[in-house]
Amino acid sequence: MIFAEGAQGASERAAIVGQVLRDGEYRVQRLLNKAQDSREWLFLAIHTTLGVSVVLKQVPADKPVAESILIQLDAILQAEDIIESADPPNSQEPEHTLPTFDGSATSLFAREALLLARLQYPTIPTLYDYFFERGYWYLVMDYIPAQTLTAYLQSHGPLSALEALHCALQICDTLDYLHTQTPAIVLRNLTPESIRVTPEGVLLLTNFDLAAYSQTEADEDEIDEAVEPAEAVTIHQHIHHPGDTETEMFAYIPAEQQAGAAQNKATSSDIYSLGVILDEMLYGKRTEQDRSSADLELDNALSISTYLKSLVRLATRAEPLDRFQSAQTFSLALQRAYQIEEQRAFREHLSLLQAQSVHAPEGREQGAGETAREEEIPRVSGQENVQREWREENVLSGTPFRELEQREFTRTAMQRIRRERLNQEQVELQLASVDEGLEQRSSMSHSQISLQAIARAEAPTAIIPTLQRFQRLIKVNFVLALLLCLVLVSLLIYIRVAQPIESTLHTLIQRPISSTKSSGNVQTIQSVQGAGKSEGVQNSQAPNGGLADSYWQALSSLPTAEADNAMAYVELQGREYIYMNGGYRGSPPPAYDHNLYRYDIRAAHWEMVGHFPGMVNNAATVDEQGHIFFTTGYSSDTYAVSSQLSIYDPGTASLKKVAPPIQMPLGFGGSILADRQGHLY
Structure with a gap:
């Protein structure tokens, strides 16, 4: 659709540049598209609080927007459930519907706003906010120079x-x-x-x-027959x-x-x-x-x-x-x-090199042409590897996806700042009403105040005894509730603290009795690798008989010293393994290890499984199906703390990444556990 614009509309848009919209949140910097017959008007603006550059898409408000559509938009942008937010059942719209296109600019605005709010992809603009001002609807989207x-x-x-x-x-x-x-x-x-x-x-x-x-x-392309042909606007x-x-x-x-x-x-x-x-x-x-x-x-x-x-x-x-x-x-x-x-392209380039070598001067040595081919051929044939790496790796963890995560954080921050500003305005209104009441009281004469005091004194006092009895009843109930809480707290302390201490004391008392019934000699566990080996089983004594059935074993070292790793124990096809991600190596570079290692307990040696995302100060756990969950901690790929969660399947050697909810950011230096039902803590 082409919206007709006259000199007055162009002057209005020129006047918007430099102004502040939406209660001071967005400052318009310049007009992006200057065509007078453009079907949309885009302005470059900056968020006054975050300092983020955004694009304001201006659409004429030629008709009202349904209340149900605004409820859905607010619920999506504020990361709330649409069904819970849309309380009125009559105005609730299904989630996968769009407003009917009736040829109006407002219907186009509502359709595009709902779609962009629901879609999250690196090559699709992210919708941050929307608002209405001065007869126009505005969509706030991320600014990408292109x-x-x-x-x-x-x-x-x-x-x-x-x-x-x-x-x-x-x-x-x-x-x-x-x-x-x-x-x-x-x-x-x-x-x-x-x-x-x-x-x-x-x-x-x-x-x-x-x-x-x-x-x-x-089908939205069919317009009502009652509409005049001159006014009907088609797709x-x-x-x-x-x-x-x-x-x-x-x-x-x-x-x-x-x-x-x-x-x-x-x-x-x-x-x-x-x-x-x-x-x-x-x-x-x-x-x-x-x-x-x-x-x-x-x-x-x-x-x-x-x-x-x-x-x-x-x-x-x-x-x-x-x-x-x-x-x-x-x-x-x-x-x-x-x-x-x-x-x-590779064959044509090779033919060109061969033709150049044939027509080259005789004085030039043949080795120079071979050297040129050796330098040029890998550069051309390497394009396939570059393209394959871009499709297989960058599509999962490249820069565009890091930008998408940053867009989600920006949208959450903008909505939070908006809610805080609205709350502040409500508080200011309440304070203003209180100040107005105080000013009215201060402007009243002493005679008016005396008359109000006499009127209050002459008011009926029959309700005073009833009010006093009600207050005493509230005090008695409060004391009873307080006593009940003290009893429950005492019972909880006994269950959680007293009983475990009593059980521990009973165990310590019984140990010497059981140890005296034995032969009196402390058992030791001989080394599996043989006595005297540095990587064997260390002999351990059990003074009270508590470590008679356990021992510590030193594993073989990695090729290089590393720190801040995370590991997990997995049983795979009847064999026992320990999986560990690479960590911090220090100097000489590279400082971070981007590999996944596996220790075969039966063979007593380490082996490298393959390339793995950079993770430092992270944690790992294993569920009942043998899947290993890694938290990213401090990512050595982006040099920032990441909330991303990685799931590694040892059976298929596949890696899958999961983004936790924005309300639950995962830091670094933490811990992670999995129960038998598959829940993560």
Whole structure:
């Protein structure tokens, strides 16, 4: 939708710059988009308390917002349960529904706010807050410097096959997150204008105002027949961006969505849009039908494999059932295409090096060319390893996910500051009312005060005896309750303290009696490794017979001295092991050990299991299924205290990470236990 803006609207937005909104919480710094016909207005602002840069998205308030939607938004942003917060049963909305799109700007605001509040992903903007002021709704989102994919393609396009596939894989990863929600979320507005490219090459998805649930939501594209045709605003009009022609606008929309069919909310419509965007990144054109014969010759000249061309055609089929049916399947095909294009690039580079060596001057030694090939080949072929490490490791523990955790903390801090400010305002109002009462009393004359005192003295006193009896009854009940509490506390002290002491004294008295019945000789446990070995079993004496059946055994040392580790005992396939994470090594570097070790008790030796996240001053425990739970403590990867919890399965050698609730941050230097029911303490 394009909201008409006149000179008055532009001047109002220019006047907002430099002002403070939401009771002094956000100071507007500048306007981010300056197009007069833009469908949305974005302002860069800063939180006055936290000093965090945020984006304020301004939407005209052309109709009221339902109270149930505001209740859901407040419950999600304040990390409360939606059902418990929405007390009125008549106004309660199901969790997986969105307001109907009726062509108004307010409906777009409500849809996008609910979706962004429920979604938490590194490549999706995080919603911090919302508010209403001066006839506009505002969405407060995190600020990430980036440019649109359209602007990036204008300056860098067409892209190479490897770069285009790298961008498509990132978009496909975000689509897979949206499509695997319950129910699935379909964007229906995936265009280069809705994709942002950061300076680091990370692609973000924005503009969720037209997104819909694929299964539970009613068809919102059908507008009531009573609405005048001039006032009816469709989904297709809203997708229109500044500078796009009608043909360019429909290039990213599949046929079923243009016709308003029932399949317009299927996930395959987003696959179609991504296929068109991939085609544009490769060729600089939006549809294959728009290409001329000269473009086809250029197509053959470009270094693009037949597999990639077929993949683009399959993603942009006219029939929804003929396309990829899931983003995960499309992602696997893109990864295969990336490997093929990488091998093609490597072979072309190798051929270029061989051609250069053939035409090189005869005086140049052949060894120089071989040295150049040895230097260049690993650099090109290493791209596959870099890409594989980015997909397998950085997707789980890289910088974007650390940013996501920081976003959650920022949103919690903003909501806490807002609640504290509201409480402070209530206290100030109460104090103001008290001050007003005191001023009224001070302004009264002495004659008025005397008349009020006489009126109170002449009032009936029949209720005074009843009030006195009631006060005495309250005092008696308080004394009885206090005596009952003292009795219960005394009983609790006896159960918890007196009985254990009595049992301990009884045991100490019985030990000498039992020891005198023995032969009088103290038993010793001989070393399993043999006497005199430093790593054997140490002989231990039991003066009172208490250690006759136990002994201490010194384990073999690690290759390097380490500190601040955590270990756990596990029985696996009939063998006994001790698992321990790497800790602090000190100097020489590296100072921290990022490995997982296992000690085989039967073989009496250590072995390295594999790479493990950096953890220092952490704790570990084992549940009934043999899973080892590690707290992170102080993370040597991020050099900060982390609340993340890691679950390691020794049977499959797999590692899974769990984020505990924000209300329960896990520090370092603590302890962790697991009971038989699987509960962690």
